[in-house]
Amino acid sequence: MTKGLKQKIIEKTAPDLKKVEAALEYHLKPNLDLVRKIASHLLFSGGKRLRPLLMIHSARLCGYNNGFEIEFSIIFEYLHAATLLHDDVVDKADTRRGKKAAHTKWSASKVVLTGDFLLARALDIAAKTKEPNIISVIAKITQDMSQGEIDQLGKKGKLNLSEEEYLEVIKRKTAVLIQGACQSGAILAKAQKEKEDDLNQYGFHLGMAFQMADDLLDYTASAKELGKNPGADMREGKLTLPLIHSLANAAPDDKIWMQDAITAPEFNKDQFEKLKEKLYLYKGIEYTFDRAKGHVKRAKACLDGFNDCQSKQLLCWIADYSIARKV
Amino acid sequence: MTKGLKQKIIEKTAPDLKKVEAALEYHLKPNLDLVRKIASHLLFSGGKRLRPLLMIHSARLCGYNNGFEIEFSIIFEYLHAATLLHDDVVDKADTRRGKKAAHTKWSASKVVLTGDFLLARALDIAAKTKEPNIISVIAKITQDMSQGEIDQLGKKGKLNLSEEEYLEVIKRKTAVLIQGACQSGAILAKAQKEKEDDLNQYGFHLGMAFQMADDLLDYTASAKELGKNPGADMREGKLTLPLIHSLANAAPDDKIWMQDAITAPEFNKDQFEKLKEKLYLYKGIEYTFDRAKGHVKRAKACLDGFNDCQSKQLLCWIADYSIARKV
Numbered sequence: 027m028t029k030g031l032k033q034k035i036i037e038k039t040a041p042d043l044k045k046v047e048a049a050l051e052y053h054l055k056p057n058l059d060l061v062r063k064i065a066s067h068l069l070f071s072g073g074k075r076l077r078p079l080l081m082i083h084s085a086r087l088c089g090y091n092n093g094f095e096i097e098f099s100i101i102f103e104y105l106h107a108a109t110l111l112h113d114d115v116v117d118k119a120d121t122r123r124g125k126k127a128a129h130t131k132w133s134a135s136k137v138v139l140t141g142d143f144l145l146a147r148a149l150d151i152a153a154k155t156k157e158p159n160i161i162s163v164i165a166k167i168t169q170d171m172s173q174g175e176i177d178q179l180g181k182k183g184k185l186n187l188s189e190e191e192y193l194e195v196i197k198r199k200t201a202v203l204i205q206g207a208c209q210s211g212a213i214l215a216k217a218q219k220e221k222e223d224d225l226n227q228y229g230f231h232l233g234m235a236f237q238m239a240d241d242l243l244d245y246t247a248s249a250k251e252l253g254k255n256p257g258a259d260m261r262e263g264k265l266t267l268p269l270i271h272s273l274a275n276a277a278p279d280d281k282i283w284m285q286d287a288i289t290a291p292e293f294n295k296d297q298f299e300k301l302k303e304k305l306y307l308y309k310g311i312e313y314t315f316d317r318a319k320g321h322v323k324r325a326k327a328c329l330d331g332f333n334d335c336q337s338k339q340l341l342c343w344i345a346d347y348s349i350a351r352k353v
Numbered sequence: 354m355t356k357g358l359k360q361k362i363i364e365k366t367a368p369d370l371k372k373v374e375a376a377l378e379y380h381l382k383p384n385l386d387l388v389r390k391i392a393s394h395l396l397f398s399g400g401k402r403l404r405p406l407l408m409i410h411s412a413r414l415c416g417y418n419n420g421f422e423i424e425f426s427i428i429f430e431y432l433h434a435a436t437l438l439h440d441d442v443v444d445k446a447d448t449r450r451g452k453k454a455a456h457t458k459w460s461a462s463k464v465v466l467t468g469d470f471l472l473a474r475a476l477d478i479a480a481k482t483k484e485p486n487i488i489s490v491i492a493k494i495t496q497d498m499s500q501g502e503i504d505q506l507g508k509k510g511k512l513n514l515s516e517e518e519y520l521e522v523i524k525r526k527t528a529v530l531i532q533g534a535c536q537s538g539a540i541l542a543k544a545q546k547e548k549e550d551d552l553n554q555y556g557f558h559l560g561m562a563f564q565m566a567d568d569l570l571d572y573t574a575s576a577k578e579l580g581k582n583p584g585a586d587m588r589e590g591k592l593t594l595p596l597i598h599s600l601a602n603a604a605p606d607d608k609i610w611m612q613d614a615i616t617a618p619e620f621n622k623d624q625f626e627k628l629k630e631k632l633y634l635y636k637g638i639e640y641t642f643d644r645a646k647g648h649v650k651r652a653k654a655c656l657d658g659f660n661d662c663q664s665k666q667l668l669c670w671i672a673d674y675s676i677a678r679k680v
Contacts, residue, residue, distance in 0.1 A: 116462040135443040139499040146495035153488035161480035168473035172466040
C-alpha cells in the first residue's frame with residue numbers, strides 16, 4: 027500500500043519534477059563558482075522537492091495552469107535550502123541527507139553567506155510573480171523560522187518540555203514553510219481569500235503531520251534509512267513528542283531512568299533499545315502517530331471545498347504519504 | 354567648513370530622523386524578547402541612518418511626499434543591520450561602533466538567526482510598498498553582498514590585491530546597498546527609468562566615496578574616533594586602497610618592509626606609525642582621497658537633471674560630507 031502510494035506520486039509528478047530540477051539548476055546562476063558548489067552540495071543531494079510540488083498543485087487546484095508555476099515553485103526549495111544551511115551551522119549537525127553537512131566541508135562563514143545568497147535567489151524569483159502578498163508570506167516564514175530556531179536554542183536540553191511547546195517548535199520549524207508554499211500557490215492563482223486560507227491550513231496540517239512522522243522516524247528507523255544516527259535529536263537535547271508523551275506518563279522510576287539516559291554523556295545501543303521499549307510501553311510512539319494521523323485527516327478535509335481534479339488527488343496522496351513514508 | 358556641513362545636515366534631517374527612529378522601534382515587533390535585545394544592541398547603537406535618509410530624499414526628489422517614505426525607508430536600515438550582524442560573525446570582529454560586537458555577547462548562532470529575522474522584517478515592510486521592483490533590488494543587494502563577502506574571505510591576506518579587485522570588493526560591500534536605497538526611493542515615486550538610473554548611479558558613487566573615506570580613516574583616525582583600533586582592516590588581512598596604491602609604488606626595500614609588517618604576528622604602535630609614513634610617502638593616502646573626491650563629484654553630477662529643491666541640496670551635502678567626516 028505504502029509502496030503503491032509512493033509509486034503513484036512519483037509517476038504523476040515525474041514530468042514536473044524534471045522541469046523543477048532544470049529550473050533549480052538554471053536559476054542558481056551565481057557569479058562565483060564556490061557559491062554554486064556549496065549551494066549545490068545541499069540542493070542536489072536527493073531532496074524530494076516536496077515544497078515546489080505543493081506550490082505547483084496548490085496553484086493548479088485554484089485554476090492556475092500557464093506553466094509559470096514551475097519556475098515560481100523553486101522559490102520554496104531555495105528558501106528551504108537556505109534555512110537548512112543556516113540550521114546546520116546553528117545546530118552543528120554533522121550529516122544532512124546522509125551526506126556530510128556543508129559546514130563540515132566549508133567554513134561556517136561561507137555556509138551562512140551561501141544561505142543568504144539562496145534566500146536572495148528565492149526573493150529575486152518571488153519578485154517576478156508581481157504578487158506582494160507572496161513576499162509577505164516569505165517574510166513571515168523567515169521571521170517565524172528564525173525566531174523559532176532561537177527559541178529552540180534556549181530550550182535545548184529542557185527535560186520538561188511540554189507538548190504545547192513542542193507543537194510551537196515544529197510549527198515554526200516545519201509547518202510555516204510548507205503552509206507558505208501552499209498559500210503562495212493560491213495567491214499566484216489569484217484565488218479567493220477563502221480558498222487561500224484552505225490551502226494555508228492544508229499546508230499547516232500537512233507540515234505538522236510531516237514533522238511528527240519525522241520525529242517518529244528518529245526512533246523507529248535505521249541509520250541507513252535516516253541518513254543519520256537514530257536518536258540524534260534526543261542526543262542534541264531536542265525532546266520530541268514520542269519522548270515528551272512517554273515522560274509525562276511514565277512510572278516515577280522509569281521517568282528518572284529515561285531522564286538520566288537522555289542526559290548521560292555516553293549512550294550505547296542497548297540503552298537506546300531500552301529507551302525505545304519505554305516509548306512503546308508508555309505509548310509515546312502510538313500517541314504521536316495518532317496525532318499525526320489526525321493532522322492528515324484535517325489536511326485532507328481542508329480540500330473538501332475544491333472540485334475533484336488531478337491536483338486535489340495528488341495533494342491527498344501527499345498527505346497520506348507524509349505519515350506512511352519509511353524515510 | 355566640515356563642522357558647518359555636518360551641522361546643516363543634522364538640522365535639516367532632525368525631524369525626519371526622529372520619525373525614522375520611532376519606526377525602527379515600532380516595526381521591530383518580535384515575539385521573542387531575546388531577538389529584540391540582540392537586534393536592538395546593534396540597531397540602536399548610534400547609527401547615522403544614512404540609508405533611510407537617502408531613500409527618503411531620493412523619493413522626495415522624484416516627487417513622492419505622502420509621508421510613507423519614512424516607514425519604507427527603514428527597510429534599508431534593517432537590511433544594513435542584518436548584513437552587519439552576519440558580517441560580524443563572518444569576520445569575527447570584536448567591536449562595532451565602539452561597542453562589543455553582538456557575537457561576543459551572544460552565540461554566533463543567535464546572531465546569525467537575528468540577522469535572518471531583521472532581513473525578514475525588511476522584506477515584510479518592502480512587501481507593503483506593492484512595488485515588486487523594490488523586492489528585486491533587495492534580492493540583488495543581498496545576492497551581491499553575500500557573494501562579495503565570500504569572495505573577500507578567499508582574498509584575505511592576499512598581498513598583491515589589485516586596485517580593480519579592491520574596487521569590486523567595496524562595490525559589493527558598501528555601494529550596492531546605498532545605491533539600492535536611492536534607486537528604491539525613485540521606484541517608490543514611480544519615477545521615469547532615467548531618473549531611477551540617475552539615483553542608482555548617485556548612490557553607487559556615494560557608496561564608493563563613502564567606503565574609500567572609511568578605509569582612509571582606518572589609517573588616519575584615532576581609536577576613539579573610530580570606535581575600534583586603527584589599522585584593524587590590515588591586521589585582519591584586508592588590504593585597502595591606501596596600502597594597495599603604496600605597495601604598487603614603493604621602492605623594492607620599502608615594499609618588502611611593508612609586506613613583512615602586514616603579515617607580522619606582532620605589530621606595535623611604532624610600526625604602525627612607520628607604515629603610515631610610507632602610505633604618505635608613496636601617496637596611498639593622497640591617491641585614495643583623490644579617487645574618493647572623484648566619486649563625490651560624479652555623484653553630484655548624477656543629480657544635474659533634477660530640479661533644485663531641499664532634497665537635492667541635502668543629497669549634495671551628504672555627498673560632500675561622505676569624504677569630510679572625521680568618523
